Amino acid sequence: DGGITQSPKYLFRKEGQNVTLSCEQNLNHDAMYWYRQDPGQGLRLIYYSQIVNDFQKGDIAEGYSVSREKKESFPLTVTSAQKNPTAFYLCASWGPGQSSYEQYFGPGTRLTVT
Amino acid sequence: DAKTTQPPSMDCAEGRAANLPCNHSTISGNEYVYWYRQIHSQGPQYIIHGLKNNETNEMASLIITEDRKSSTLILPHATLRDTAVYYCIVRVPRYNQGGKLIFGQGTELSVKP
Numbered sequence: 001d002g003g004i005t006q007s008p009k010y011l012f013r014k015e016g017q018n019v020t021l022s023c024e025q026n027l028n029h030d031a032m033y034w035y036r037q038d039p040g041q042g043l044r045l046i047y048y049s050q051i052v053n054d055f056q057k058g059d060i061a062e063g064y065s066v067s068r069e070k071k072e073s074f075p076l077t078v079t080s081a082q083k084n085p086t087a088f089y090l091c092a093s094w095g096p097g098q099s100s101y102e103q104y105f106g107p108g109t110r111l112t113v114t
Numbered sequence: 115d116a117k118t119t120q121p122p123s124m125d126c127a128e129g130r131a132a133n134l135p136c137n138h139s140t141i142s143g144n145e146y147v148y149w150y151r152q153i154h155s156q157g158p159q160y161i162i163h164g165l166k167n168n169e170t171n172e173m174a175s176l177i178i179t180e181d182r183k184s185s186t187l188i189l190p191h192a193t194l195r196d197t198a199v200y201y202c203i204v205r206v207p208r209y210n211q212g213g214k215l216i217f218g219q220g221t222e223l224s225v226k227p
Contacts, residue, residue, distance in 0.1 A: 004157075035217075042201070043158070043217035090157050097160065103150075103215055105157030 003027065004106035006091050011111045013085075021076045021089055021109045029095030032074040033103070036060060037088040046089075049074055078111065085113045118202045123222045126196075132189040134221050136202030139183045144206050147178060149187045151198040152220070158201065161187065192225045199223070 004025045013019045025032065031050045035043040045058030049068040063082025068074055078085045091106040119137040126132040138147065148163040162169055162176045164185075169176045175188040189196055201220040 033215075040219075042219045043215075045215075088155070092157070102148075102160045102163075103158075105159070108155070108157050110155070 004091055004093055004104055006089075006106035006109050009107065009109060011109055013111070013113050015113055016080045017113075018077055018079050019085075019111065019113075021078065021091075021111070023074045023076065023091030023106060025072055025074075025091075025093045025104075025106075027093055027095055027104060028071070029093035029104070030071065031094040032068070033092040033094070034058075034064070034066065034074070034076045035090040035092065037090060037108075043090060046076065078113075085111060087111060117216070118204060118218055120200075120202055120218065120221045122219065123224070125224050125226060126189075126192045128194060128225055128227050129191055132192040132196065132223055132225070134187040134189075134200050134202075134223065135184065136187070137184045138202070138204045141182050141204050145204045146206065147176065147182075147185045148203045148205065148215075149174070149176065150201045150203065150217075151196075152201065153195075153198045158217075161200075192223075194225050194227065197223060197225045 007022045033048040034046040036046055037043050044060050046064050047058050047066045049055035052071050055066050055068050063079055065077045088108050088110050090108045092103050094103050146163050146165050149161040150158040152158040162171055162174050164176045178185045199220040199222050201217050203215050
């Protein structure tokens, strides 16, 4: 089945540690995205990449970094500079759907930093 | 991309139609209306989208007003599994240029027995 895989589903880290969230897609989509969601809030864009080896900052990129060395992979690193890293992180891709272009989401990773 | 306005919450009785409104008064001529939903602690799921004609698929119907300034998502026979947050988004579906989807706070739909 085609789709987006995020791992792990739950992640726990100590404050001051960097942590990398995995995102893999087998949809052959060029564009990929990382969103952050806080309780009771909508999604906020962290970074996006429209093609391999290229990415742009979203609305809340501070304290995060990404890489896009392969089309199918778009890992997100939450650095120790991110002041409030505890959140639900969603990876997505954009590409052809049943009748038009659609955004497909992974199942998310819930990060807890203590 | 145009902003959208949705009510924060709605209730619906199981088996009845759920009608979720969305205002997008600044929508431009080439922007589509997309609807997604997010069940608790999962990634958002695509439901339906349209430009100006009403659309229907196996999940829902989308009614867009003639002036395109508002739309309504209709779940014809709501079930308990339809309890979720529903997001209305307007954007241009450019080829291979997803840009960014602007997700607001959506409407939290509670389907009650």
